[in-house]
Amino acid sequence: MAFNNKHKKPHLIFHSNVFTTLLFILAFTVPILFLILHTCTSSLCSSCVSNKVEAWSGDLRNAQFAWNRLPFPHVQSPPVVLKIAVFSRKWPIGAAPGGMERHAYTLHTALARRGHSVHVFTSPLVDNNRDHTGTPSSTSSNSPIIHCHEGEAGKWRYNKAWELFDEENRREPFDVIHSESVALPHSLARNLKNLAVSWHGIALESLQSSIYQDLTRNPNEPMSPAFNESLYGVVPKVLNEIRFFHNYNHHVAISDSCGEMLRDVYQIPRRRVHVILNGVDENGFRNDLSLGHEFRAKIGVPINGSLVLGVAGRLVKDKGHPLLYEAFSKLITKHPHVYLIVAGSGPWENRYKELGPRVQVLGSMSPSKLKAFYNAIDIFVNPTLRPQGLDLTLMEAMMSGKAVVASRFPSIKGSIVVNDEFGFMFSPNAGSLLEALEEVVREGPKRLAQRGKACQEYAASMFTASKMALAYERLFLCIKNDTFCVYP
Ligand SMILES: *[C@@H]1O[C@H](CO)[C@@H](O)[C@H](O)[C@H]1NC(C)=O
Numbered sequence: 087m088a089f090n091n092k093h094k095k096p097h098l099i100f101h102s103n104v105f106t107t108l109l110f111i112l113a114f115t116v117p118i119l120f121l122i123l124h125t126c127t128s129s130l131c132s133s134c135v136s137n138k139v140e141a142w143s144g145d146l147r148n149a150q151f152a153w154n155r156l157p158f159p160h161v162q163s164p165p166v167v168l169k170i171a172v173f174s175r176k177w178p179i180g181a182a183p184g185g186m187e188r189h190a191y192t193l194h195t196a197l198a199r200r201g202h203s204v205h206v207f208t209s210p211l212v213d214n215n216r217d218h219t220g221t222p223s224s225t226s227s228n229s230p231i232i233h234c235h236e237g238e239a240g241k242w243r244y245n246k247a248w249e250l251f252d253e254e255n256r257r258e259p260f261d262v263i264h265s266e267s268v269a270l271p272h273s274l275a276r277n278l279k280n281l282a283v284s285w286h287g288i289a290l291e292s293l294q295s296s297i298y299q300d301l302t303r304n305p306n307e308p309m310s311p312a313f314n315e316s317l318y319g320v321v322p323k324v325l326n327e328i329r330f331f332h333n334y335n336h337h338v339a340i341s342d343s344c345g346e347m348l349r350d351v352y353q354i355p356r357r358r359v360h361v362i363l364n365g366v367d368e369n370g371f372r373n374d375l376s377l378g379h380e381f382r383a384k385i386g387v388p389i390n391g392s393l394v395l396g397v398a399g400r401l402v403k404d405k406g407h408p409l410l411y412e413a414f415s416k417l418i419t420k421h422p423h424v425y426l427i428v429a430g431s432g433p434w435e436n437r438y439k440e441l442g443p444r445v446q447v448l449g450s451m452s453p454s455k456l457k458a459f460y461n462a463i464d465i466f467v468n469p470t471l472r473p474q475g476l477d478l479t480l481m482e483a484m485m486s487g488k489a490v491v492a493s494r495f496p497s498i499k500g501s502i503v504v505n506d507e508f509g510f511m512f513s514p515n516a517g518s519l520l521e522a523l524e525e526v527v528r529e530g531p532k533r534l535a536q537r538g539k540a541c542q543e544y545a546a547s548m549f550t551a552s553k554m555a556l557a558y559e560r561l562f563l564c565i566k567n568d569t570f571c572v573y574p
């Protein structure tokens with residue numbers, strides 16, 4: 087097509103035409119190719135994912151990609167020891183905590199271990215054996231100092247926490263203040279220049295979530311009054327958030343897509359929006375084939391010749407279990423060698439049990455059992471209908487060397503399944519999930535293991551708790567002193 091043969095021209099001119107065309111093509115494609123490659127290396131776009139993180143340098147406040155993509159040298163001690171205040175509604179001890187509390191705990195114990203002086207302001211701990219109220223407690227010099235305000239266990243009262251903070255801040259001012267979501271309300275946060283807030287889900291994501299959830303309702307199934315109320319309430323919430331979010335100085339988005347929403351819809355100046363993905367404990371989850379075999383043998387799933395899907399988390403409707411239930415019940419009628427292991431408990435436990443011996447419902451699991459669970463499966467399925475934040479289970483599965491099947495949400499597409507090799511995405515409906523699962527079955531365990539290897543490499547470079555801690559440390563240093571904003 088490039089060689090124009092419509093015009094019949096003298097031989098010589100045709101030749102020179104070809105030559106000019108070639109030159110023309112060359113002159114244009116080379117710079118374009120160069121530009122594409124260059125764009126990839128400088129903006130680290132998600133379409134050219136590689137485990138080797140390309141060289142990038144500049145002011146970190148201009149970075150619109152996740153900081154996790156950058157290597158941070160793991161030097162023994164930080165250049166400056168920071169005094170950090172943390173506002174968290176809850177501080178987990180023992181029992182399985184929610185994502186936000188787990189984030190606070192993982193991050194701030196890591197920062198304290200690196201030598202920073204971390205003070206956590208939180209509600210009275212849910213633990214009846216010890217009196218945590220009043221006097222600050224800390225088990226060793228290298229763990230965070232916990233300040234519980236007085237009152238009922240687990241019931242957050244920000245003004246009480248603020249009093250404790252104020253007292254400590256007067257004694258010796260904090261370098262940085264970190265709020266887990268709105269633990270510190272904007273009325274108190276508005277005057278703090280050295281404040282960063284991590285958003286574990288924003289109202290715009292809740293709106294998407296409501297849409298996905300309602301679309302899974304059957305035509306003759308009535309809408310529950312509570313859901314209707316939340317559906318009608320969510321738009322005013324989005325508007326409200328857009329109006330008050332700018333009162334927080336620095337914003338940490340825990341997914342790339344949330345960062346985009348904060349910049350583009352919430353209109354926060356982009357140099358105040360930083361994307362740092364949450365991390366999971368790299369020692370807790372890793373690839374261990376024999377552990378997986380043992381687990382399969384124990385629960386009676388054949389090691390050879392079978393294909394095992396795994397799902398984990400609370401077994402509730404909005405985590406997409408109705409979709410998986412429907413899709414899997416159809417899948418097993420055609421494929422007798424396919425199994426599903428369910429780790430977690432909740433209302434959908436009994437429905438899964440109806441599906442017979444090829445579904446194993448194992449209840450809530452301890453971290454060590456969970457590690458074996460991930461190793462026992464061929465692929466991890468996360469059918470969630472809630473795009474808020476980012477599900478840690480996806481990261482845990484990838485860290486354990488497993489490919490994933492997940493809802494095609496902007497957060498998952500933008501930060502987790504950023505490469506087709508990492509797994510499969512589906513629209514949040516049972517038909518689309520079934521299609522994805524059929525593809526999984528067609529590929530079989532060998533190919534899935536290959537994909538899992540790619541997942542593991544990516545997860546090890548992006549989703550570790552130590553990477554998250556180093557990225558936050560760098561942000562906090564940058565908040566204290568501009569010179570630390572310049573990377574590397
Ligand atoms: C949902 O609530 C709105 C306003 O509160 C009301 O007008 C509507 O009829 C309700 N719809 C359903 C299905 O309950």
Ligand SMILES: *[C@@H]1O[C@H](CO)[C@@H](O)[C@H](O)[C@H]1NC(C)=O
Nearest residue numbers: 379383387388389390391392
């Ligand atoms: C599974 O298959 C592999 C080779 O394909 C074989 O070495 C192994 O013994 C088999 N394990 C079981 C439990 O059948």
Ligand SMILES: *[C@@H]1O[C@H](CO)[C@@H](O)[C@H](O)[C@H]1NC(C)=O
Nearest residue numbers: 165166563566567568569570
């Ligand atoms: C910031 O850090 C640089 C380099 O460590 C130092 O020279 C400078 O004095 C610091 N500025 C402030 C305001 O602390």
